[in-house]
Amino acid sequence: MKKNLNSGAGKTLKEIIHALPDGMMVVDRDFCIDVFNTAMEELSGISFNRVYGKSVFEVFPENNNLIELVKKTLSSETTFSDYQTDYIKKDRQKIPVSITTSPLISSKGKTEGSIIIVKDLTTIKRLEERASNLEKMQISGVLAAGIVHEIRNPLGGIKGAAQLLLEEIKDNAEHKEYTNIIIQEVERLSRLTDSLMELTKRKKLFFEQCNIHSILDQVIFLEKARIDNDKIRFSRTYDPSLPDILASKDSLFQVFHNIIKNSLEELGEKGDIDIRTKFSREYHPVSKDTASKQYIVVEIQDSGRGISEEIRKNLFTPFCTSKPQGVGLGLALSFKIIEEHNGFIRVESEEGKGAVFKIYLPLP
Numbered sequence: 001m002k003k004n005l006n007s008g009a010g011k012t013l014k015e016i017i018h019a020l021p022d023g024m025m026v027v028d029r030d031f032c033i034d035v036f037n038t039a040m041e042e043l044s045g046i047s048f049n050r051v052y053g054k055s056v057f058e059v060f061p062e063n064n065n066l067i068e069l070v071k072k073t074l075s076s077e078t079t080f081s082d083y084q085t086d087y088i089k090k091d092r093q094k095i096p097v098s099i100t101t102s103p104l105i106s107s108k109g110k111t112e113g114s115i116i117i118v119k120d121l122t123t124i125k126r127l128e129e130r131a132s133n134l135e136k137m138q139i140s141g142v143l144a145a146g147i148v149h150e151i152r153n154p155l156g157g158i159k160g161a162a163q164l165l166l167e168e169i170k171d172n173a174e175h176k177e178y179t180n181i182i183i184q185e186v187e188r189l190s191r192l193t194d195s196l197m198e199l200t201k202r203k204k205l206f207f208e209q210c211n212i213h214s215i216l217d218q219v220i221f222l223e224k225a226r227i228d229n230d231k232i233r234f235s236r237t238y239d240p241s242l243p244d245i246l247a248s249k250d251s252l253f254q255v256f257h258n259i260i261k262n263s264l265e266e267l268g269e270k271g272d273i274d275i276r277t278k279f280s281r282e283y284h285p286v287s288k289d290t291a292s293k294q295y296i297v298v299e300i301q302d303s304g305r306g307i308s309e310e311i312r313k314n315l316f317t318p319f320c321t322s323k324p325q326g327v328g329l330g331l332a333l334s335f336k337i338i339e340e341h342n343g344f345i346r347v348e349s350e351e352g353k354g355a356v357f358k359i360y361l362p363l364p
């Protein structure tokens with residue numbers, strides 16, 4: 001009797017393959033694509049019709065790692081499991097994936113091709129990154145709390161003594177200058193310890209009705225007045241239909257200010273800063289509670305050099321800075337504030353192509 005492909009649940013094998021959550025394809029011995037499931041179409045952005053019968057070399061010219069794995073599988077007849085790499089789409093967008101390839105062996109023991117499973121790791125990577133950021137914040141929080149405690153009191157003493165000294169040496173301009181330097185530097189350290197306090201403190205934020213656009217406008221207004229430079233171009237694309245949200249106005253001001261200040265510092269003399277707002281109805285698995293909510297997104301993009309891979313890894317960690325005068329607390333603090341709003345921040349940057357910070361704030 002002819003064996004049919006119906007499974008117990010009444011589904012055909014074809015239906016099952018297309019229902020798989022992971023990308024799956026089958027190639028023959030000549031590397032030509034035979035099967036290409038729905039998840040694979042979604043991940044690659046290419047439809048089955050366009051790949052059927054074509055070779056992997058032709059379909060995935062950007063994806064050497066994938067091609068090499070298929071080659072090795074066919075030549076050595078072995079399985080390669082969970083090879084982690086980036087899948088590169090036609091528009092150069094990279095998707096972190098895990099690839100498993102195994103030989104397709106016929107009942108006669110002949111290798112007839114290879115099965116390739118491509119698993120999209122975007123969500124897992126994002127969750128891992130967030131967990132690692134939170135962990136780093138916690139460790140540095142404990143450290144910082146200790147340091148702040150030890151430094152704050154002596155700073156007050158040094159400043160007080162320097163101010164007394166200043167009164168004593170009124171007539172000596174040189175001594176006055178040195179003493180002023182002491183005072184200025186002590187004040188700088190005080191500001192630093194204040195920021196650290198804020199980072200480590202678990203203060204309850206005051207939530208109120210906020211209009212995101214008006215907060216952004218205030219930040220832009222402040223910075224425009226400060227830089228007094230028409231070679232820096234701000235452009236705004238706001239979605240006027242966005243509702244007000246419940247948030248801490250002062251804290252959000254601080255976040256947008258930190259991020260816009262970084263862009264300005266990166267641009268220096270001239271460049272563009274684009275600020276956009278919109279709805280996001282995508283699925284954003286951040287945690288069990290916040291999955292698939294609706295968000296307001298604020299995107300802040302600049303035309304700077306982008307963020308190096310080295311900095312990118314620790315971007316939200318306290319004291320991560322590439323600037324000689326930098327403290328490296330701005331983004332750590334911003335990360336904490338957005339976490340406290342049950343939102344999240346994403347960064348996209350390619351070195352040399354500017355940076356875009358995307359701040360997601362949940363809607364009720």
Ligand SMILES: Nc1ncnc2c1ncn2[C@@H]1O[C@H](COP(=O)(O)OP(=O)(O)O)[C@@H](O)[C@H]1O
Pocket residue numbers: 258262263266302304305306307308311315320321322323325326327328329330331332354355
């Ligand atoms: N828009 C940007 N373009 C390039 N690099 C950036 C940008 N924003 C942040 N960075 C990098 O992230 C680092 C950390 O930023 P931040 O936490 O604000 O600390 P700081 O500004 O004191 O260095 C910066 O030193 C810089 O290297």
Ligand SMILES: [Mg+2]
Pocket residue numbers: 258261262330331
């Ligand atoms: Mg900064």
